[in-house]
Amino acid sequence: xxxxxxxxxxxxxxxxxxxxxxxxxxxxxxxxxxxxxxxxxxxxxxxxxxxxxxxxxxxxxxxxxxxxxxxxxxxxxxxxxxxxxxxxxxxxxxxxxxxxxxxxxxxxxxxxxxxxxxxxxxxxxxxxxxxxxxxxxxxxxx
Numbered sequence: 001x002x003x004x005x006x007x008x009x010x011x012x013x014x015x016x017x018x019x020x021x022x023x024x025x026x027x028x029x030x031x032x033x034x035x036x037x038x039x040x041x042x043x044x045x046x047x048x049x050x051x052x053x054x055x056x057x058x059x060x061x062x063x064x065x066x067x068x069x070x071x072x073x074x075x076x077x078x079x080x081x082x083x084x085x086x087x088x089x090x091x092x093x094x095x096x097x098x099x100x101x102x103x104x105x106x107x108x109x110x111x112x113x114x115x116x117x118x119x120x121x122x123x124x125x126x127x128x129x130x131x132x133x134x135x136x137x138x139x140x141x142x
Contacts, residue, residue, distance in 0.1 A: 083121030
């Protein structure tokens with residue numbers, strides 16, 4: 001019996017298209033997020049545009065990557081799809097989980113994200129509005 005490969009997918013919604021689309025995981029057109037400050041971190045918008053408003057996107061973190069303390073202008077919900085991922089709210093204990101783990105992040109709350117060693121991580125995040133990132137040191141006076 002020949003084994004079949006299974007693939008996750010990203011379905012494009014809200015694009016005004018009259019026909020649906022299907023993208024296998026090996027065909028996702030990943031784009032670098034910020035090669036200078038976060039080498040290896042990549043992103044794919046499933047629907048919407050996080051620079052403009054509500055959206056759903058995937059992020060791929062290389063194993064061992066730590067985002068550093070930061071905050072975002074919009075609230076979001078996250079889901080771990082692949083790997084062992086740690087999300088830490090400032091002042092709280094780190095929370096680590098594998099595929100299926102979920103979290104909710106309020107707007108402007110300082111946090112840190114890390115993909116643990118052992119394999120790359122992929123997360124899905126659904127944003128409630130425009131998503132701007134700020135390093136936590138910039139949070140002074142907000």
